[in-house]
Amino acid sequence: EAGVAQSPRYKIIEKRQSVAFWCNPISGHATLYWYQQILGQGPKLLIQFQNNGVVDDSQLPKDRFSAERLKGVDSTLKIQPAKLEDSAVYLCASSTRGGGQGEDTQYFGPGTRLTVL
Amino acid sequence: AQSVSQHNHHVILSEAASLELGCNYSYGGTVNLFWYVQYPGQHLQLLLKYFSGDPLVKGIKGFEAEFIKSKFSFNLRKPSVQWSDTAEYFCAVRMGAGSYQLTFGKGTKLSVIP
Numbered sequence: 001e002a003g004v005a006q007s008p009r010y011k012i013i014e015k016r017q018s019v020a021f022w023c024n025p026i027s028g029h030a031t032l033y034w035y036q037q038i039l040g041q042g043p044k045l046l047i048q049f050q051n052n053g054v055v056d057d058s059q060l061p062k063d064r065f066s067a068e069r070l071k072g073v074d075s076t077l078k079i080q081p082a083k084l085e086d087s088a089v090y091l092c093a094s095s096t097r098g099g100g101q102g103e104d105t106q107y108f109g110p111g112t113r114l115t116v117l
Numbered sequence: 118a119q120s121v122s123q124h125n126h127h128v129i130l131s132e133a134a135s136l137e138l139g140c141n142y143s144y145g146g147t148v149n150l151f152w153y154v155q156y157p158g159q160h161l162q163l164l165l166k167y168f169s170g171d172p173l174v175k176g177i178k179g180f181e182a183e184f185i186k187s188k189f190s191f192n193l194r195k196p197s198v199q200w201s202d203t204a205e206y207f208c209a210v211r212m213g214a215g216s217y218q219l220t221f222g223k224g225t226k227l228s229v230i231p
Contacts, residue, residue: 003160031217042121042207042221043161055217091161103168105151106219108161 002026004109006092012115018080021112025073025094031055032069033106034077035091043091049075082116089113119144121210123222130198131230138193138225140208149211150191151219152182156204164206167191178202203229 005024013019025032031050035043046065047057051072060067064083069075079086093106124139142148152164165176172184182193191208208222 040223042209042223043219044221045218048217103149103166104217105163105166107163108153110160 004092004094004107006090006109006112008112009110010113010115012117013082014117015084016081018078019082019114020076020078021090021092021114023075023077023092023109025075025092026107029094029096029107030072031095031097031104032075033093033095034067034075035093037089037091037111039088046077079114082114084116087114087116119212119220121208121220121222123206123208123225125225126223127226127228129228129230132200133197134229136193136195136198136202136227138206138208138227140191140193140222142189142191142208142210142212142220144189144210144212146213148213150182150184151209151211152176152180152191152193153207153209154204155207155224161207164193198227198229200229200231203227 007022033048034046036046037043046060047067048055049069052069065079067077089111091111092109095104095106097104120143122141150167153161154164155161164180165174167174167184175181180195182191184191205224205226207224209219211219
């Protein structure tokens with residue numbers, strides 16, 4: 001079974017530029033998550049999709065971050081404009097159901113390491 | 118605020134030593150508990166998980182964890198570590214019966230010396 005795919009793996013941009021990340025979840029997984037992992041910390045949830053609807057985006061900095069999941073499969077996360085403090089690894093995860101519904105487990109992709117100069 | 122604490126930032130052990138990594142959470146209700154591992158250059162992988170039932174959970178590669186509800190803890194153990202266990206270990210907790218959000222600890226880096 002193929003895992004969660006993400007691209008690019010690495011991205012270096014200057015502050016105030018824009019950047020986009022792509023995620024393809026495990027086939028059949030209804031729920032998709034984007035996390036931000038800053039160096040030395042654990043992943044922090046940014047946004048959760050159930051199929052193509054947003055379940056929770058309370059921790060997404062909406063003035064600069066946006067995400068979409070068209071057709072309930074692939075997803076993109078965009079930052080515009082980027083700030084220095086956005087330097088982090090952006091992780092995508094997927095699960096079959098989405099928590100609160102029995103034994104639901106999140107599976108993670110390799111992440112995109114973003115450096116903002 | 119609900120939080121997950123991993124008290125050890127970096128643990129250094131010799132091969133064959135026993136391992137115990139601490140994880141505590143601050144929530145009094147129903148929880149689902151996870152340990153993830155990140156080997157150098159690789160992505161986060163599920164090591165083991167607890168949803169209900171036997172509080173002693175066995176995972177992959179000889180790891181186990183024990184859920185102690187009264188102590189709000191879910192410590193990870195392995196009786197004899199190998200050099201290949203060198204990695205960063207993250208405890209994650211889903212707090213609440215209807216919750217979906219995972220809260221992660223800051224991680225513990227394990228270095229095993231041959």
